[in-house]
Amino acid sequence: xxxxxxxxxxxxxxxxxxxxxxxxxxxxxxxxxxxxxxxxxxxxxxxxxxxxxxxxxxxxxxxxxxxxxxxxxxxxxxxxxxxxxxxxxxxxxxxxxxxxxxxxxxxxxxxxxxxxxxxxxxxxxxxxxxxxxxxxxxxxxxxxxxxxxxxxxxxxxxxxxxxxxxxxxxxxxxxxxxxxxxxxxxxxxxxxxxxxxxxxxxxxxxxxxxxxxxxxxxxxxxxxxxxxxxxxxxxxxxxxxxxxxxxxxxxxxxxxxxxxxxxxxxxxxxxxxxxxxxxxxxxxxxxx
Numbered sequence: 001x002x003x004x005x006x007x008x009x010x011x012x013x014x015x016x017x018x019x020x021x022x023x024x025x026x027x028x029x030x031x032x033x034x035x036x037x038x039x040x041x042x043x044x045x046x047x048x049x050x051x052x053x054x055x056x057x058x059x060x061x062x063x064x065x066x067x068x069x070x071x072x073x074x075x076x077x078x079x080x081x082x083x084x085x086x087x088x089x090x091x092x093x094x095x096x097x098x099x100x101x102x103x104x105x106x107x108x109x110x111x112x113x114x115x116x117x118x119x120x121x122x123x124x125x126x127x128x129x130x131x132x133x134x135x136x137x138x139x140x141x142x143x144x145x146x147x148x149x150x151x152x153x154x155x156x157x158x159x160x161x162x163x164x165x166x167x168x169x170x171x172x173x174x175x176x177x178x179x180x181x182x183x184x185x186x187x188x189x190x191x192x193x194x195x196x197x198x199x200x201x202x203x204x205x206x207x208x209x210x211x212x213x214x215x216x217x218x219x220x221x222x223x224x225x226x227x228x229x230x231x232x233x234x235x236x237x238x239x240x241x242x243x244x245x246x247x248x249x250x251x252x253x254x255x256x257x258x259x260x261x262x263x264x265x266x267x268x269x270x271x272x273x274x275x276x277x278x279x280x281x282x283x284x285x286x287x288x
Contacts, residue, residue, distance in 0.1 A: 006055040008037070008086040011070075012185050015079035017048040025081075028073055029054045032066060040187070042180075044227060048079075049184030082185060084167070092167040092271055093122045095160075097174035098131050104172030104193060105131060107260035108267065109138050117264070119271050122164040125157055127176050147176055154182045170267055171225065173259070175204060180227035188233075188277045190225035191270065193263040195255055197221055197237055198230055207255055211248045218242055218251055220259045222266030224277065233282045235266040235275060 013025055022041060029036055034054040041050040067083065074081035098105050105124070111117045124135045124142045135142035143160055147153045153176075161169070171192040183190065196206035198221040210218045219239030226232040238258050242251060269275045275282050 007058045007061050008053065008055050010084040010086070010187065011052045011054065012082050012084075012187065013048070013050040013052070013079050014181060014184050015048055015077070017043045017046050018077075021048060021077055021079060022050060024073065024077060025050065025052065028070070032069070033057065033060070042227070044180050047181060049180060051184065051187035092119045093165050094119050094168045094170055094267075095123045095125060095164065095166045096121060097125050097169060097171045099127045099173060099175040100130050101173040101256070102131055102134060103256045103260045104263050105134060107264050108170065108172065109134070111264055113138070117268055117271055119168075122166065123160060125160065127174065150176070150179060151181070154179060158182065158185065168267070168270060170263070172263065177229060178225060183225055183227050188224050191235065191263070191266050192223055192225050192232070193259045194221045194223065194230055195259060197239060198223065198234060207252045208248055210242075211251055216242055218255060220255060220262050222262050224282070233277050233280055235269060235282050236262055238262045
């Protein structure tokens with residue numbers, strides 16, 4: 001079966017940890033004439049998460065039957081099982097998550113408007129309401145999700161993402177930590193921009209730490225999000241030299257400009273299917 005004949009699907013399984021889940025799901029794939037390409041699973045505080053990529057013959061695959069049988073398996077296992085189909089002929093749908101800062105959001109929206117990126121930005125989700133006017137200007141639905149309880153907020157966000165059939169989540173300086181319960185549902189499909197050269201200064205005040213420590217080179221990192229904070233596979237990094245006259249404010253301004261450029265670069269690589277994750281590391285695909 002050649003690559004053009006294959007249908008690639010991603011299956012995510014999340015729920016209370018129990019025995020036999022991996023065997024039941026993988027056997028289901030094999031019985032439906034699928035081939036497992038990648039598989040990863042973990043358990044955190046009794047919560048089980050599995051990410052599986054499988055390929056099927058495009059000509060013989062029956063989507064409706066497969067979906068129904070997988071729903072029955074989810075009910076039997078008492079697990080949440082979701083399917084994401086990689087449809088190469090369809091433009092990918094992007095959701096952008098933001099807080100207060102707008103530089104990354106505006107860069108992505110401008111790139112979409114100019115045709116620099118080929119995708120649909122279908123929804124903007126904000127932990128603050130300050131960017132709602134930008135969403136309105138670009139005629140994109142905006143949802144202000146209050147994070148009183150993180151799990152409640154994430155459940156609401158997950159419903160929104162399903163409604164808009166989101167393929168890629170971009171964190172454009174989104175100042176909330178996503179739980180494993182959320183991250184496991186979008187394996188290698190959440191891109192974040194971090195204001196330092198990872199692995200390095202953690203958290204939101206990286207520029208302050210860089211200034212206080214006398215760093216000579218400052219930069220930013222675009223990476224895939226995993227359940228481990230700021231430790232996901234690195235997509236791309238950029239940097240600049242700190243000048244003697246620089247202050248925290250000037251470093252931050254220069255850094256924010258670079259963040260927007262670097263995040264757009266990472267999103268472009270993803271949309272053009274030029275990268276993949278192998279053993280926790282991002283590698284560029286070889287051109288045919």
